[in-house]
Amino acid sequence: MSNAAHHHDQDDLRLLRKSVRTLLERAxxxxxxxxxxxxDGAWDSPVMLELAKAGVFGAVVPEEAGGLGMGLxxxxxxxxxxxxxxxxxxxxxxxxxxxGLLRRLCPEHALLAETLAGTTVLATAWQERxxxxxxxxxxxRFENSALTGTKSWVAGVTAASAILVVAEADGGPALxxxxxxxxxxxxxxxxxxxxxxxxxxxxxxxxxELLAKGPVVNAALAxxxxxxxxxxxxxxxxxxxxxxxxxxxxxxxxxxxxKPIGSFxxxxxxxxxxxxxxxxxxxxxxxxxxLMDAAEAPRLRARQASRAKxxxxxxxxxxTREAIQLHGAIGYTDELDIGLYLNRxxxxxxxxxxxxxxxxxxxxxxxxxxxxx
Amino acid sequence: MIDYNEMSDADFxxxxxxxxxxxxxxxxxxLSHRPKFAEIxxxxxxxxxxxxxxxxxxxxxxxxxxxxxxxxxxxEEQQRWGVVRGRDMxxxxxxxxxxxxxxxxxxxxxxxxxxxxxxxxxxxxxxxxAGSDLANLRTNAVIDGEEFVINGxxxxxxxxxxxxxxxxxxxxxxxxxxxQQGISFILVPMDQPGVKVRTIATLAGETEFCEVxxxxxxxxxxxLVGELNKGWTMAKxxxxxxxxxxxxPNLAQNALGQLxxxxxxxxxxxxxxxxxxxxxxxxxxxxxxxxxxRFADQLKRGEPLGPDVSMLKIWVTETFQKIxxxxxxxxxxxxxxxxxxxxxxxxVDVLAAFYxxxxxxxxxxxxxxxRNILSKAVLRLPG
Numbered sequence: 001m002s003n004a005a006h007h008h009d010q011d012d013l014r015l016l017r018k019s020v021r022t023l024l025e026r027a028x029x030x031x032x033x034x035x036x037x038x039x040d041g042a043w044d045s046p047v048m049l050e051l052a053k054a055g056v057f058g059a060v061v062p063e064e065a066g067g068l069g070m071g072l073x074x075x076x077x078x079x080x081x082x083x084x085x086x087x088x089x090x091x092x093x094x095x096x097x098x099x100g101l102l103r104r105l106c107p108e109h110a111l112l113a114e115t116l117a118g119t120t121v122l123a124t125a126w127q128e129r130x131x132x133x134x135x136x137x138x139x140x141r142f143e144n145s146a147l148t149g150t151k152s153w154v155a156g157v158t159a160a161s162a163i164l165v166v167a168e169a170d171g172g173p174a175l176x177x178x179x180x181x182x183x184x185x186x187x188x189x190x191x192x193x194x195x196x197x198x199x200x201x202x203x204x205x206x207x208x209e210l211l212a213k214g215p216v217v218n219a220a221l222a223x224x225x226x227x228x229x230x231x232x233x234x235x236x237x238x239x240x241x242x243x244x245x246x247x248x249x250x251x252x253x254x255x256x257x258x259k260p261i262g263s264f265x266x267x268x269x270x271x272x273x274x275x276x277x278x279x280x281x282x283x284x285x286x287x288x289x290x291l292m293d294a295a296e297a298p299r300l301r302a303r304q305a306s307r308a309k310x311x312x313x314x315x316x317x318x319x320t321r322e323a324i325q326l327h328g329a330i331g332y333t334d335e336l337d338i339g340l341y342l343n344r345x346x347x348x349x350x351x352x353x354x355x356x357x358x359x360x361x362x363x364x365x366x367x368x369x370x371x372x373x
Numbered sequence: 374m375i376d377y378n379e380m381s382d383a384d385f386x387x388x389x390x391x392x393x394x395x396x397x398x399x400x401x402x403x404l405s406h407r408p409k410f411a412e413i414x415x416x417x418x419x420x421x422x423x424x425x426x427x428x429x430x431x432x433x434x435x436x437x438x439x440x441x442x443x444x445x446x447x448x449e450e451q452q453r454w455g456v457v458r459g460r461d462m463x464x465x466x467x468x469x470x471x472x473x474x475x476x477x478x479x480x481x482x483x484x485x486x487x488x489x490x491x492x493x494x495x496x497x498x499x500x501x502x503a504g505s506d507l508a509n510l511r512t513n514a515v516i517d518g519e520e521f522v523i524n525g526x527x528x529x530x531x532x533x534x535x536x537x538x539x540x541x542x543x544x545x546x547x548x549x550x551x552x553q554q555g556i557s558f559i560l561v562p563m564d565q566p567g568v569k570v571r572t573i574a575t576l577a578g579e580t581e582f583c584e585v586x587x588x589x590x591x592x593x594x595x596x597l598v599g600e601l602n603k604g605w606t607m608a609k610x611x612x613x614x615x616x617x618x619x620x621x622p623n624l625a626q627n628a629l630g631q632l633x634x635x636x637x638x639x640x641x642x643x644x645x646x647x648x649x650x651x652x653x654x655x656x657x658x659x660x661x662x663x664x665x666x667r668f669a670d671q672l673k674r675g676e677p678l679g680p681d682v683s684m685l686k687i688w689v690t691e692t693f694q695k696i697x698x699x700x701x702x703x704x705x706x707x708x709x710x711x712x713x714x715x716x717x718x719x720x721v722d723v724l725a726a727f728y729x730x731x732x733x734x735x736x737x738x739x740x741x742x743x744r745n746i747l748s749k750a751v752l753r754l755p756g
Contacts (some may be wrong), residue, residue: 248752256688268748269741275752276684283667284660309650311660359652364657367642 012070013077016285020081023047030242030337032249033086037340038298042158043088047206048373052118057094060227061103067117071293072227076286083238086344088196090156092122092235096228098122098164105175105212106221111162122179125151125201126221139205140339142169142176143290146184147208151201155351157187158197165201165208166221168281173221174213178206198351222298226305230292230350233285233312237278240312240319243341244278247271247323249337274319281315284308303365306358313355316345325360378440386446392423393454397550403455403627405725407581409535410460410493417459417490426488427464433486434472434480441672443628452623460532463494465485467540472557474599474607483560488514490531494751497527497541498608499587505742507542508552508605512587514543514559516594521545521559525566526536529736533570533583538562546602558604565593565699577728617669619737620685622662625693629658630732631721634701641703650699657692661685680750683743690733691742699726 027047028035038041051057059075061067068074075095082091094115101124102112114120128135129152140149148165157163157180165176178185184206189197212220248271250263262266288308294299320342324331331338349355378383385567396419401408410417418743420426428447430436439447451458466488471479486492503510512525523543532538539561549555563570567590599607632651641647669756700723701708713720748754 057384248754252753252755260755262754265745268752268754269744271752271754272687272744272747275747276688279681279684280664280688282661283664287660287663287666307656310656356649359649359656362656364650364651 003170009073012333013074016059016070016074017077017336019077019079020051020056021084023050023054023056024085024087027087029085029230030340033088033194033340033344034337036088040158041088041191041195041197042271044091045159045194046088048089048121049118050200051089051091052116056091057099057118058116059095061099061112065103065107066113072230072289073293075227075231076289079231079234080238080241083235083240083344084242086239086340090123092228092231093124093156094121096231097124097224098124098238100224100227101164101175101220102211104335105216107245109211110220111177120161121156121159122162122164123154123157123199123320124164124166125154126164126166126225127153129200136169138173140167142167142174142208142210142213144206145203145210146205147176147178147203148184149203151203154199154201155196157199157201158189158263158325164211165200165203166217169210169213172214174248175211175217175220176208177211178208182206193346194340195343196347197360198286198347217227219298223301225352226292226298226301229305229358230285230289232309232348232352233308234289235255236309236316236345237245237281237285239341239348240278240281240346241325243320243338244274246341247274247319247326250327253367261326270322270326274322277315281311281314284311299365303362303369306353306362306365309353310355310358310362313349313358317355320345377437377443380443380603382446382727386450389447389450390454392425393450395455395530397454397456401457402435403725404457405722405729406579407532408457410490413457413459414490416457420459421489427468429470430464434468434484441675445669445672448618448621452621453489460490460493460535461493461535462496462540462709463529466496467494467560470540470598470607473610474558478595479598485691491534491707492538495530495533495536495539495583495585497530497533497539499529500526502530505739507554510542510544510556511651512541512543513547514545514592516545519594520591521594521597523559523587523592525560525587527585527587528573528584530570530583532543533585534565534572534580536563539568539585540598542604545604549602552753555602556604557601558598558607559592561590562593562597565590575728576731579724585712596747616682617665617672617685620665620668620682620687622658622689622691623660624729624733625661625689625696628696628700628726629655631723631726634702634719635714635721635723636703636719638719642717650688654696654699657688657695661688661692664688676707680746683738683747683751686737687740687743687747690730690739693730693733697723698728700726710726741746 005357019149055068056078059070059078060072064071079092099115107295111120114123128139140147140151145167151165152344160180163178165178165181167174167176184204186188188200251267252260254261285308288304291304295301327338330336398416401416401625419555425437427436428439429444462736464487468484471483500510501511512527514521514523541561543559544555545557547554553685567588568588571584573582573584574580575582623720636642665685668678671678704714704723707714711724713722
């Protein structure tokens with residue numbers, strides 16, 4: 001890329017970051033996350049609409065389809081900002097999964113435009129559970145225009161207007177749409193450490209609209225999951241960035257033995273290690289998103305997504321745990337915001353796989369690439 | 374005179390690569406020890422004839438005059454092909470200092486001799502009581518007529534036993550108000566009765582390091598570079614470009630390659646516990662490269678590097694050590710065996726890699742010192 005083009009892109013990204021940050025700060029910052037946690041674990045509909053107006057949901061969608069056409073790098077910037085204020089809106093799930101599936105499978109459907117406008121919020125139910133945990137096969141079926149089966153780990157369901165469901169139809173994969181309050185739909189809400197809801201969806205002949213079927217569904221799902229994994233990594237980068245800032249400020253002001261605790265070398269060196277991990281995670285996740293923007297091959301994109309999530313999880317774990325320790329006893333209380341960051345990191349790490357899981361995937365992808373060469 | 378900066382990056386890279394691949398002697402590739410000059414003399418002659426001894430020096434002084442972007446490419450290709458750094462203290466350290474602070478006479482005298490390796494330089498900074506706390510140095514230089522008379526001791530002087538000259542920091546004003554003041558930068562010929570060199574055997578069984586003793590050693594006053602008592606700030610000003618190289622990914626990348634060939638040969642990838650740890654260090658290396666690229670881009674845009682560049686050194690050296698620990702672990706009962714271990718088609722010298730990794734967290738400002746720098750200059754922590 002030429003220097004001028006590089007600067008142009010960097011300027012656009014900077015402006016995007018600034019506008020999303022301002023919007024989320026004005027909406028109430030991290031304090032809003034606490035308020036909603038103590039209410040119902042949903043989100044603010046007006047904020048969803050404002051985010052939509054700022055173009056957030058269309059970051060990756062091409063301009064001719066009503067988006068910003070700025071790619072995953074831009075969506076990553078947005079995700080970082082969401083992470084910084086632990087915003088409760090399901091931004092990454094919408095951009096990565098729901099919009100990721102719709103724009104690839106049925107770009108003409110009115111749902112896409114509504115979701116981009118923020119008037120419709122879609123949850124996506126694609127995973128299933130078996131006795132060991134995450135299942136590798138689909139047992140939920142689409143038959144006679146209805147869905148039957150159980151879906152697990154459905155994020156962003158609390159105030160969703162509709163739910164996208166990946167199911168099996170005529171021996172192949174399919175994408176169908178259901179109403180959350182429709183007949184035959186029962187939602188088992190599981191409260192997460194950050195107050196949000198991860199749902200189990202029990203479907204018994206629930207009327208559904210078929211949106212797409214066949215191998216294209218699997219391809220679109222794989223691509224959408226890679227995107228969402230990498231964007232969750234970016235959200236975690238935002239979470240740890242802010243947790244680190246809060247902690248550094250605290251060590252500069254909290255005094256013991258008549259000195260700020262940040263003047264003790266043992267604290268300083270631990271703070272530096274957190275800082276290095278944070279810088280490394282930022283560079284790595286942004287690099288991965290850039291590479292994903294430039295690549296088509298699913299295996300390559302999946303490998304970069306795993307690389308990003310692995311680094312972001314390791315970093316967020318280290319930083320949010322150290323943050324509590326460096327705050328001392330007050331860090332273990334619910335009075336300060338720092339605990340909200342720990343709790344969000346727990347949820348985002350577990351969702352779509354933690355660092356150990358993704359390092360395994362990454363190595364498998366790397367070895368497959370080496371073997372193919 | 375070719376202006377390399379006018380070439381496209383790709384063309385320049387091709388040119389450099391081709392030269393190394395056709396001209397560099399196979400037996401000197403990826404040397405695990407620091408060679409004496411005699412061992413690499415033929416290669417140095419070729420490089421000198423080509424005018425490529427000093428990539429960073431301005432062309433008016435016989436350098437290649439490369440800008441930051443081209444310089445990075447040059448070094449990347451050098452590392453990729455396993456080209457020895459050579460006896461480059463003159464080119465890397467003294468030369469730039471003379472170019473920046475020296476007199477015309479000093480430039481005319483010393484620079485050509487550095488390029489031709491007629492003079493081979495070593496660096497006299499550290500002392501027994503001045504390691505991380507370098508400003509605590511005590512070796513003193515007293516003016517006696519037209520000469521400095523030097524007394525004291527330097528240590529960890531790399532390759533002093535194969536050098537003709539030493540550039541050193543010496544105390545010239547013991548009464549200066551702070552210990553950083555009152556230090557001067559002087560050039561001293563080593564072939565004189567007042568200079569004695571003793572090699573130090575390292576844990577790796579090598580003798581790259583030396584002690585240098587000064588007992589009424591002499592050097593003409595005209596060998597002072599820059600102003601008297603201003604050596605500290607001058608020496609520090611040199612550390613610009615160097616700081617990104619000390620954090621470059623190559624050492625860890627090479628070690629990872631060795632670990633991988635060993636592990637493949639020994640079937641270690643069948644062990645899920647090994648796989649997990651391998652993936653961890655491999656990603657530590659890959660992600661470091663992304664951070665390194667950020668600083669490299671900064672240099673390419675012509676922006677100066679800030680103190681945050683210390684991060685690179687900390688991360689890459691500690692990763693390097695983690696990799697070599699994993700190599701020892703993978704070697705199992707062979708983990709204590711010196712020399713190359715044969716596995717499958719590969720031979721990997723596990724302990725050589727391990728020993729090579731140890732001093733990296735100590736030299737160039739120990740990682741603890743780097744953390745102090747980051748804590749104060751970047752995180753702005755108090756005290």
